[in-house]
Amino acid sequence: MLGVFFSGTGNTEYCVRLLSSLLDESYEIVSLENPSSIKKIEERDTIIFGYPIQYSNIPYFVREFIIKNSFLWKNKKIICLATMGAFSGDGAGCSARLFKKYGAIILGGLHIKMPDSVCDSPLLKKNTQEKEIIIKNATEKIKLIANNIKNKIYPNDGLSSISHIIGLLGQRLWFFHKTKTYSNNLTINENCIGCGLCSKICPTQNISIVNLKAIGGNKCTLCYRCVSNCPQKAITILGKKVIEQYKLDNYI
Ligand SMILES: Cc1cc2nc3c(=O)[nH]c(=O)nc-3n(C[C@H](O)[C@H](O)[C@H](O)COP(=O)(O)O)c2cc1C
Ligand code: SF4
Ligand code: SF4
Structure with a gap:
């Protein structure tokens, strides 16, 4: 099992590492940023692919990686894992649709709620205890999902047509421009x-x-x-x- 991830502030890495380790003792994880990620993906047939949700969409960096390396995905079996602060609709579906287009087999989709990484907005502020509880719940969800996967029951978060509509109407239609390309807003x-x-x-x-x-x-x-x-x-x-x-x- 190979866990591949992009993680700005560590949430997605945590989730991908945990799920991969529960599913396979000899698991390996690699960041998209690591130049060796391409070779490692080429070598494995089953992948957990994780990223954080931004405005109910994939970060542009992740989308670009998937598209630039479209040759990598044919016949790969992929579980798409999206972490988010609250809601995404079809966060996992966003990458699943791209992977399918390039010939991958989507085994499942998984949404994990983690603390919000946006730390310059008072609206999203949570206290320490709230963040600890969110991470504890996320950990429990991943353990449960790992057990299900071992019994060949795969999660379906964000993969249905209804999730697609919810993702579009919930945020993506209005905020698509934010993740359409890179930003100069720093x-x-x-x-x-x-x-x-x-x-x-x-x-x-x-x-x-x-x-x-x-x-x-x-x-x-x-x-x-x-x-x-x-x-x-x-x-x-x-x-x-x-x-x-x-x-x-x-x-x-
Ligand atoms: C620019 C930006 C936009 C975000 N948009 C959403 C969103 O639409 N829905 C949501 O639930 N979380 C949203 N989040 C929260 C992150 O998806 C969440 O905290 C994620 O777990 C961060 O993962 P990381 O630590 O691996 O980067 C957003 C975060 C950032 C930085
Ligand atoms: S400049 Fe943008 S991409 Fe680079 S570390 Fe900061 S937030 Fe991330
Ligand atoms: S170079 Fe400036 S902005 Fe960057 S981390 Fe150091 S103090 Fe912060």
Whole structure:
């Protein structure tokens, strides 16, 4: 079993690792960002493919990976796993439809609710206990699903036509432009000290350091990794101020 994931702030990696480990003792997981991911996918026939939901859609970086490497998917057996803060409608279906187009066999779709990675919006703020409970529930759901899969009962989250309509009407029709391509919406304020961390960890190399200041480009995939890790809380995307950086390890 190979778990393949994209994860801005760790939620999806956590879920893909847990499910893969419960299904196969000799599991392996790999990030899409790792150049070896393509070779590893070529070598395996069954894959758990995980990503976070953004506006009820796949992050552009993930969509681009699937399309650019369309030759990889023929006859692969794939379980699509989407993590989300609240709701996506057909989050798993979004990748499943693409994979099917390229000849994959979709074994199942799985939606896991995890804490929201958007940490610069007061609307989405949850306290520590609430986040711990969300992760505990997610862990229980994954354990249950793993048992079912061992008995050849696959989850069907987000794969039905009704889910497709809910995903479209719930958000995607109105917000499709947000994930249609990369974004240039990164704001870096005067508190930046030019430490370079954001530039090192950005999956799309969207941040450069010039004269000891970070500068954002137009290739952001909205993953929130830099926002959650900047020691100066100097980076925002959707909001104007970092409320509380999201660190998964604090809640497990
Ligand atoms: C830009 C952006 C948009 C998001 N949109 C949604 C959404 O439409 N529905 C939802 O339930 N969660 C949404 N989320 C929350 C993430 O999907 C969720 O926190 C996910 O588990 C993050 O996974 P990661 O830590 O692997 O990046 C959004 C997060 C970001 C950063
Ligand atoms: S991580 Fe923060 S402080 Fe460091 S370079 Fe990036 S924006 Fe500046
Ligand atoms: S700039 Fe930040 S939010 Fe955008 S892709 Fe890079 S790390 Fe993710």
